[in-house]
Amino acid sequence: MSKVLYAKSHEWVEFLDDTRARVGISDYAQNELGDLVFISLPEEGDEVSVGESFADVESVKAVSNVYSPVSGTVKAINEDLLDQPELVNSDAMDAWFIEVENISDKADLLTEEEYKKLIAE
Numbered sequence: 540m541s542k543v544l545y546a547k548s549h550e551w552v553e554f555l556d557d558t559r560a561r562v563g564i565s566d567y568a569q570n571e572l573g574d575l576v577f578i579s580l581p582e583e584g585d586e587v588s589v590g591e592s593f594a595d596v597e598s599v600k601a602v603s604n605v606y607s608p609v610s611g612t613v614k615a616i617n618e619d620l621l622d623q624p625e626l627v628n629s630d631a632m633d634a635w636f637i638e639v640e641n642i643s644d645k646a647d648l649l650t651e652e653e654y655k656k657l658i659a660e
Contacts, residue, residue, distance in 0.1 A: 544608070544648035544650065544651075545565060545648060545649045545653075547647075547649065547657060548590075548606045549564055549568035549571075549658075550562055550564055550568070550605060550606060550607070550608050551565050551631075552609055552645070557642075558640060558641055559614065560611075560639050561637070561639075562605075562607065562608060562637050562638075562639060563631060563632065564596070565654070566631040567658045568631070572601070572603060573598045573599050574628060575596055575627050576597050576598060576624060577596070578594065578595075578596050578597070578621065578624045579594055579595050580593075580616045580617070580620065580621065580636060580637065581613050581637065582616075583613050583615060583616060584612065585613045586610075586611070587611060588607060588644075589609060589610050589644050589645065589646045590607070592605065592607075593607045594636055605636060608645060608646045608648060609639050609644065610642065610644035610645070611640055612639065612640050612641050613639060614639060614640040615637065615638040616636070616637050617637070620634060620636065
């Protein structure tokens with residue numbers, strides 16, 4: 540079932556099933572940010588909403604918000620990123636930030652093809 544879609548704000552979402560998904564930032568986003576030095580994540584049990592910031596990433600260049608492409612409850616956070624934010628730089632598609640359950644809403648998401656067109660512009 541695993542299907543990866545993208546938000547225009549450069550997050551990816553991998554649907555694990557109809558009500559659960561993992562969220563991270565795209566390879567394009569991590570590349571634009573540069574070397575990540577700090578990531579702040581929400582707590583398990585927190586609510587996330589479409590288009591609202593749920594985390595921030597600090598790079599050598601700037602601090603940026605990470606926006607949720609889905610609404611639901613944070614089921615898990617990737618604790619490895621708290622100690623090793625550079626994991627996102629080495630493999631953005633493998634370094635998920637949060638797992639969301641009870642998904643009630645999702646943003647207008649793009650296929651990989653549509654996302655590639657967006658970042659090429």
